[in-house]
Amino acid sequence: MQQHLSGDTEQRSGKRQSIGKRKLSDQGESSQPSQRTLSELLVNNSNHHDHRTSWQNSSSSNKRSRFSHSPSPSHSSSTASQPVPPSKMYNFSGSPPKNKAAFGRSVPGSEAASSVKPKPFKAGVRQVQNQSTQYSPVVGSKKLVVKNLRSGARSTHEPYFEKVWSKLDAALTAVFEGREPETSLEELYKGSENACRQGQAPALAKKLQDRCKEHVAGKLRPNLVTRAGGGTDVDTLRAVIEAWTAWNTRLITVRWIFYYLDQSFLMHTKEYPNLRELGLNQFRSHIFSNQTLKPKILQGACDLIAADRGARTGIMADSPLLRNSIELFHSLDVYASDFEPVFSAQSQIFLTSWAQEQASGPLASYAENSHRLIEREVERCGLYSLNRSTKQKLSEILDQTLVSEQEAVLLSEKDILGLMRAENKTALKQLYGLLERQYRGVQLKNAFSSYIVEEGSGIVFDEGEDVEMVPRLLQFKRQLDDIWRDAFDRNEKLGHTLREAFGHFMNLGKKTESTGGTDNPKTGEMIAKYVDRLLKGGWRIPPSQSSKLEQLADEDAEIDRQLEQVLDLFRFVHGKAVFEAFYKNDLARRLLMGRSASDVAEKNMLDRLQKECGTNFTHNLESMFKDIDVARDEMAAYSSLLRERDRKYRPPVDLHVSVLGASAWPTYPDVPVRIPSNLAASIHDFEKFYHNKHTGRKLSWKHQLAHCQLRAWFPKGYRELVVSSFQAIVLLLFNDIPPTRACAIRRSRRQRDSRTLQSLACAKYRVLTKDPKGKEVAPTDEFSWNAGFTDQKMRIKINQIQLKETKEENKITHERVEADRRYETQAAVVRIMKSRKVIKHSELIAEVIEATRSRGTLQPTEIKTEIGKLIEKDYMERAEGNQYKYVA
Known part of the structure; x- marks a missing residue:
């Protein structure tokens, strides 16, 4: 009987696996079912020996032609046809056979086991020939040993390797020239694999490396060097990228x-690089590192970046070529070592020149163009896949060239003040952003402070616009808040x-003159008067805010909002005494004349x-409300x-009197007045x-604060006059003068009478006539x-002209505050x-300032003057x- 155990497990991928030694261990005697089964199988198959033998002989040639990939040793036909008896095939002893047979049986006392030579196998085929005979199982441990066949002699591999390499070399030539190899890729792959399996992988790797070097160094490099001599750096870069693309494709x-060579040998050895590294190393070593090509490649990439930046280089921008250039540097692993230093140096030169050119123009233009440049540089880093380290170095260069080297330009107080006066918040924001790149935004404080003091002082000391001081200050404060919030990013x-x-x-x-010769701040007075206008309802909506404020239906809420804005200014006033004095005077008029728009x-x-100021500040004000x-x-x-x-018995005139305590209210001078008899009777x-x-109390009448309602007859009808x-x-x-007579009265020389006559004869409502006509009143005028x-109105309010009186009152108030x-x-x-x-003197000055802080900050010179008076x-x-x- 002949039995085949095929060890050729060739797969579709072309890979093979070899079967190693296999062991079947049997322990025991007849109790082992595996041993009995094998014995029975050998006995039962003995009857088919002739049929198996003939099938093997007829199909052995087909097996060899199908599975053979390498020459096999020659053998005589007689040897191949001789059957091997069963006693020569299996070995159930505890030790392997001493001969070279694939399968052997060694029985104690048998001499045939050592005299029979094994039949040689074809490559890739393992077979076991067996001649069924009767045998008796032996007692003891049994072992089935499977061994690999020895390959042919090494001398037979060399001709095969040379034959395979000749085909591979021809295929490489065709591939490098851009042609299709004559041999199929499958056959080339199998040849490479067989060579590796025969132990020729190092030799094959060496030949492949030399062949690639020959093509890159012998053909590609001379061609590129020749082209580099007759073109620009960008042309050289373009040619190198084209060669790199073709080389990668091949x-x-x-x-x-x-x-198979790459996966089984190159990936596991340090002597040779894998195929990917082989291609990169060859191109990097022989083309990129060439002394002629390397400077042109790097400069060509820098020229493309300069063209993309808009520099005047005479080179057209080419985004795809630039992108491929950066990818080339990344692929060859020369980006950080070669390209990045050159790019940084070129960027330093370009940005320094750009900053010097732009700094000669307006500051707003420099800030705007710098921001655009930074945005483009950052965008370019992402668009062309520049490394993070490059982006960091470029950012440092931008900070150095645009900020540090141009610090004098960026902090020019004259230019910054111009931007602030123009309310150019966009330029200020860009300027602040540039400075903040190096945390220098706080250096704007000097220019910012100068602008605030300069503009604010102009508003405060504009004597022609005293009435509009507070609205202008509110607008100025809103402008500064907007600059601080929007342009300066709320820098603390x-x-x-x-x-x-x-x-x-x-x-x-x-x-x-208006402050009575004192140096009292004017702001406290004007804030008090602005609040007086608000609380009397005399405030007018600015045209710029009319559309917004018309939507507010609650008048009290609107007044409350405006008062809150005024308090923002009030908090900046150190000396609250001026505000208190004028607010007290205005509050008194509102309460006595009923002019408050809202008690709430x-x-x-x-x-x-x-x-804001505490109960001591408002004690007198609260007392005024209680007196009312x-x-x-x-x-x-x-x-x-x-x-x-x-x-x-009732008095002839309806009289309304407000009795007030003198301590809480402002001090008013006594004015002698000749009261008409009917009014004097009511008083x-x-x-x-x-x-x-109330016994023991004395009433002091303040007639200058009183107002009256008169019913006046005119030929064209009655009118009610509020005067x-x-x-x-x-x-x-x-x-007292009959209406049918022409009556006249000469103006007295008293200033108060002049203002009164002027309001009745020269103002809007002229119930008296003046001769001669005019707006001013002279001593000789007749009324x-x-x-x-x-007039169309039945009830007419004639206001008292009090311009000069107001100046006098202001002067008196300032003098009283100073005292x-x-x-x-x-x-x-x-x-x-x-x-x-x-x-000590210094300690006394400090404690006095702290004690009087609530009434305003005193200057040390003022305190020193008062100390001298006390001495x-x-x-x-x-x-x-x-x-x-202290003197007791």
């Missing part, structure tokens, strides 16, 4: 052919600069002032008394009522009743000296060591 085919230090500079000019003082708004403003409530109760009691009287009746109710007390006294004088006066500040300073010094007894008054004296001593 390497793909080479890798297909030598794939610049925000502190804004507040510090704004507070500085808000508290600047200047000795003028008045109380809200009072609450805000209490939160008490006066209303008094007037209600008086009116009740009048209603109980008989009509004939006398109220005094009698009040003295009967001041002085205007009413003047008009009542004309009642008469205007019989032709008419109060001196007294408060002296009182603070005395309190401190009384508690400390002895104190003259013997409250204190000088001591040794620059000290002061």
